[in-house]
């Protein structure tokens with residue numbers, strides 16, 4: 001059974017059938033999926049969701065499919081981790097990490113949007129899939145296409161991190177590296193999408209693809225026991241994730257499954273912060289930037305959905321900040337040392353910005369906070385490669401070890417006293 005009623009323009013509300021359309025022919029605004037919420041409410045509720053398999057399809061009535069999904073049966077439903085050691089370090093009482101760094105199978109939040117885009121794309125008759133990517137999306141499209149036996153082409157900037165290049169190549173797609181940044185890649189993909197009739201998950205399948213991001217929001221609310229957190233901090237690149245998580249929170253409140261209000265905060269790297277700069281200057285449009293940051297996954301200088309991020313952050317009463325590269329790397333180390341989670345610079349950015357919001361008193365110590373950790377550090381190891389050296393190399397000999405250990409004993413005792 002389908003709960004989809006069609007597509008609607010986000011700008012002028014013009015209606016379209018839920019087909020291959022993705023841009024409004026009246027005003028060129030983006031199209032989004034519309035649902036019959038009355039029908040969904042009559043059919044679905046939290047108790048029913050709780051009995052379903054732990055993947056993103058547990059919310060399938062709220063996702064844009066007519067029939068059965070083709071992939072994503074192990075994607076989503078990632079851990080929401082209560083982070084008490086990190087909370088103590090930051091002076092917070094109730095802190096959680098939504099850990100999409102362990103999303104299946106490609107270790108980032110993109111496994112959500114790709115599961116939905118491929119499933120809907122197959123329903124719409126696409127036979128070849130493609131994307132413009134900063135790395136993580138390409139990894140996810142390549143992995144899901146391999147699993148479903150679908151041909152795929154990935155377009156990335158040639159400067160993408162080596163682990164993310166390998167993370168796509170290993171699945172056997174055609175991989176095209178372009179001489180330029182992500183915005184150049186995206187422009188080319190918009191030009192060739194229509195021409196070849198391929199399903200570009202984040203271009204012509206965008207209305208469906210973006211719906212997959214809502215599942216991160218549903219999960220947070222469900223995992224908190226159908227409660228909205230006081231604050232949610234999310235990274236922004238193209239602006240897919242943040243507005244769709246806001247849509248998810250609105251939907252669960254509208255369906256009567258949870259109440260409360262969440263302030264949504266946006267995190268960007270200072271080397272690519274077009275949304276944050278507009279937020280701080282009180283603008284409702286984006287001035288594109290040329291990215292230069294270690295946080296390559298979120299280095300999008302001309303974000304397609306940037307204005308909606310601004311709108312949703314402001315409407316929620318939230319804020320946004322940007323973090324310098326050094327602050328991002330420090331935050332990655334802090335998360336690894338306190339919680340045992342190794343995130344990539346996108347996650348470091350989000351934590352670094354959370355710390356800034358705390359210092360600004362926009363988040364108060366007794367409020368509940370969820371930080372979105374959207375990518376995995378093992379895929380961006382190059383940012384730390386200089387420190388991947390063993391400082392204690394010794395002969396395998398007990399006397400040699402003892403001598404070293406005795407010289408280190410005081411430091412080690414200090415570290416365990418701090419636990």
Ligand SMILES: Cc1ncc(COP(=O)(O)O)c(C=O)c1O
Nearest residue numbers: 136237238239240241297374375
């Ligand atoms: C790890 C990670 N986090 C966050 C984002 C931000 O995504 P969005 O484009 O939805 O704003 C991306 C986008 O590529 C990403 O790779």
Ligand SMILES: [Zn+2]
Nearest residue numbers: 009012024027
């Ligand atoms: Zn329109």
